[in-house]
Amino acid sequence: MAQIEEVTLDGMTHLVSDRALQGETMLLNMGPQHPSTHGVLRLLLELDGETVLNAIPDIGFLHTGVEKNMEAKTYQKAEVMSDRLDYMNPVGNNLAYCLAVEKLVGLDVPVRAQALRVILAELQRIASHLVWLGTSALDLAAMSNFMYCFREREMILDILELVSGQRMMTTYIRPGGIWRDVPVEFEAAVRDFIKIIPGRIDEYESLLSKNPLFIDRTAGIGKISAEDAVNWGLTGGTLRGSGVNYDVRKFAPYSGYEQYDFEVPLRTEGDVRARYFVRIEEMRQSIRIIQQAMDKLPMGPVRSNNYKFVPPPRSEIGTSMEALIHHFKLWTEGFDAPKGAIYSAVESPRGELGVYLESDGGPKPFRVHFRTPSFDNLQVLPVLTKGFLVADLVAIIGSIDIVLGDIDR
Amino acid sequence: MSENLTEIIENLVGKFGGQTIEFAGETSVILPAEKITVAARVIHDEFGFDLLSALTAVDYWPQEDPRFHMVYRFTSIPRHLMLTVRVPVPAVEASVPTIETVYHNANWKEREVFDLFGIKFEGHSDLRRILMPHDWEGHPLRKDYPLGYEEPQFSFNFDEIDVRKPYAKNGRGE
Numbered sequence: 001m002a003q004i005e006e007v008t009l010d011g012m013t014h015l016v017s018d019r020a021l022q023g024e025t026m027l028l029n030m031g032p033q034h035p036s037t038h039g040v041l042r043l044l045l046e047l048d049g050e051t052v053l054n055a056i057p058d059i060g061f062l063h064t065g066v067e068k069n070m071e072a073k074t075y076q077k078a079e080v081m082s083d084r085l086d087y088m089n090p091v092g093n094n095l096a097y098c099l100a101v102e103k104l105v106g107l108d109v110p111v112r113a114q115a116l117r118v119i120l121a122e123l124q125r126i127a128s129h130l131v132w133l134g135t136s137a138l139d140l141a142a143m144s145n146f147m148y149c150f151r152e153r154e155m156i157l158d159i160l161e162l163v164s165g166q167r168m169m170t171t172y173i174r175p176g177g178i179w180r181d182v183p184v185e186f187e188a189a190v191r192d193f194i195k196i197i198p199g200r201i202d203e204y205e206s207l208l209s210k211n212p213l214f215i216d217r218t219a220g221i222g223k224i225s226a227e228d229a230v231n232w233g234l235t236g237g238t239l240r241g242s243g244v245n246y247d248v249r250k251f252a253p254y255s256g257y258e259q260y261d262f263e264v265p266l267r268t269e270g271d272v273r274a275r276y277f278v279r280i281e282e283m284r285q286s287i288r289i290i291q292q293a294m295d296k297l298p299m300g301p302v303r304s305n306n307y308k309f310v311p312p313p314r315s316e317i318g319t320s321m322e323a324l325i326h327h328f329k330l331w332t333e334g335f336d337a338p339k340g341a342i343y344s345a346v347e348s349p350r351g352e353l354g355v356y357l358e359s360d361g362g363p364k365p366f367r368v369h370f371r372t373p374s375f376d377n378l379q380v381l382p383v384l385t386k387g388f389l390v391a392d393l394v395a396i397i398g399s400i401d402i403v404l405g406d407i408d409r
Numbered sequence: 410m411s412e413n414l415t416e417i418i419e420n421l422v423g424k425f426g427g428q429t430i431e432f433a434g435e436t437s438v439i440l441p442a443e444k445i446t447v448a449a450r451v452i453h454d455e456f457g458f459d460l461l462s463a464l465t466a467v468d469y470w471p472q473e474d475p476r477f478h479m480v481y482r483f484t485s486i487p488r489h490l491m492l493t494v495r496v497p498v499p500a501v502e503a504s505v506p507t508i509e510t511v512y513h514n515a516n517w518k519e520r521e522v523f524d525l526f527g528i529k530f531e532g533h534s535d536l537r538r539i540l541m542p543h544d545w546e547g548h549p550l551r552k553d554y555p556l557g558y559e560e561p562q563f564s565f566n567f568d569e570i571d572v573r574k575p576y577a578k579n580g581r582g583e
Contacts, residue, residue: 233514340432
C-alpha cells in the first residue's frame with residue numbers, strides 16, 4: 001500500500017481513492033497502449049474484483065494543437081488540418097469546415113457539388129461504421145467480421161482515391177465546392193459498391209445479431225436513459241440508441257439533405273446492443289441516400305465562380321488577366337472574411353460535429369473550435385461502466401465509437 | 410429566425426440584462442458572467458434547451474476588459490431551436506461560474522477551456538488540465554502564447570532568454 005502512496009504522480013493524487021489506499025479495491029491502469037481502447041486513451045480503473053467501480057479517462061496523448069495552428073494559416077490552408085482530426089471521417093471534417101467558411105463569408109455552392117459532397121460524406125459514413133463494426137466486434141472476439149468489414153471499406157477508400165488521389169486525407173471538399181469534378185469511372189464504381197454492400201451488411205448481421213455469445217455480451221450492458229444521454233451531450237448513434245431523435249441531417253439540413261428520403265434509425269433500450277442496431281441500420285439508410293443522389297446527380301459546375309473566394313480554373317489563368325490576379329491573391333494572402341462569429345454543424349458518423357469559426361476581418365481565422373462528438377461521448381464512459389465487468393468495459397468503449405484524434409485535437 | 414427564439418432572447422435580455430448581436434442571420438445574446446449559472450438553469454428548464462452543443466472561449470488580447478468571451482451553444486431538440494450565448498470575461502482573475510450542475514457535459518468542456526485559456530470556473534467539481542500534461546506551464550490558446558518557435562539565443566541576450574526558456578534544467582524546467 002505504501003507504494004501507491006509514493007507514486008502520487010503529482011496532480012494525479014486525488015484520483016486515488018481512500019478505499020484503494022486501504023486495499024479494499026484495486027487500481028488498474030488501462031492504456032494508453034491497449035488494443036481495446038481504440039487509440040491512445042488511458043483509463044484509470046478502480047476495481048472490486050472484476051467489477052468496475054470507477055473509470056477515469058485520461059486524454060490528451062494525441063493533442064496536436066490543431067485549433068491553435070489553424071489561427072496561423074489562411075482559410076484555405078487551414079482546411080488541410082481538419083482532415084487530421086477524426087481520421088475515420090476526413091470527408092465529413094472537410095465538409096464541416098467548408099460549410100462554416102461558406103456560412104461566414106456567404107458563399108454559394110453549385111448543386112452538383114452539393115450532391116457530390118453528400119455522396120462522398122455518406123460513403124465515408126459507411127466506411128467509418130465498417131471500421132467501428134469490425135473493431136468493436138473484434139473486441140468481443142468476433143474475429144472474422146473484422147476481415148470482412150475491412151474488405152468492403154477498401155472499396156470505399158478506392159473510390160476516394162479515384163476522385164481525390166488520396167485514400168484517407170482527401171481535402172477534396174473545398175470552400176465554394178469541391179476540388180475538381182469526379183472522373184468518368186466514378187459513377188460505375190459507386191453503383192458497383194451500392195449493389196454489393198446491402199448483401200454484405202446482411203452477412204455481417206447474420207454473424208452477430210442473433211449470435212447468443214454476442215447477445216450475452218451486449219444486451220443490457222452500458223445502459224443510459226434518454227434524458228441522461230441528452231444531458232451528457234451524447235450525439236449520433238450513441239444518443240439514438242437511447243431513443244432520442246436527433247440527427248443534424250434532419251434537424252438542420254445542410255448540403256441539400258432535405259431533398260433525400262431517409263429515416264433516422266432509433267432504438268429505445270440504450271444499451272450496447274441498441275447502438276449496434278442503430279449503426280447497422282444507418283449504413284442501410286446511407287445507401288439509400290447515395291442511391292437517390294446518384295440517380296438525380298445534376299450536371300454543371302462543381303465550384304463557385306465567385307473568384308474573390310474560389311481560385312479560378314487553370315484554363316482561365318492563361319487567358320484572363322483577372323483570373324491570374326485572383327489566383328495570385330488567393331494563394332499568397334488568401335481572402336478576407338467579414339468580422340463575426342458563426343457556428344455550423346454536420347452529422348459525422350459519431351454525432352454532431354460542429355465548427356465555431358470567428359473572424360476579425362482578416363485572411364486568417366481568429367478562432368476555430370471544433371465541437372467534436374467523441375469528446376462528449378467519451379465523457380459519459382464512467383457513468384456507463386459503473387458496476388459492469390472489465391470485459392463489459394471493452395464492449396462499452398467499442399459501442400460509443402470514439403476516435404482519439406477527434407477527442408484530443 | 411423563428412418567433413419562439415425572438416421571444417426567448419427578449420426574455421433573457423430582460424431578465425439578466427444583456428445585449429444582442431446579429432451576424433449571418435443569427436442572433437447571439439451577451440449575458441453578464443456572474444449570472445450564467447442561473448441563466449443556464451432558466452435556458453434548460455424554462456426554455457427547454459436540453460443539449461449543450463458547444464462551450465468554448467475566445468481571447469481578444471491585448472484588449473483587457475473584456476479580454477475573453479465565453480461562447481455557449483444550446484440546442485433544444487423537442488422545440489427545434491438553437492441559441493448562442495456569449496459571456497465577457499475580464500483579464501484580471503478571469504473566472505466564470507460553472508454550468509456543470511445544469512449540463513453534465515460542461516464538466517470536460519470547462520476543463521478544456523481552463524486548460525487552454527486559463528479561465529477558472531467557480532464551483533467546478535474537478536478543475537484540472539485535460540489535454541495538456543498536468544505540469545504544463547501557460548495556456549496555449551491564449552493569443553499571447555507563441556505558436557512554438559524557439560527564441561534564438563545570441564551572446565548579448567543569452568542569459569536573459571535562458572531564464573525564461575522552457576527546457577529541462579534542474580529536472581523541473583525552473
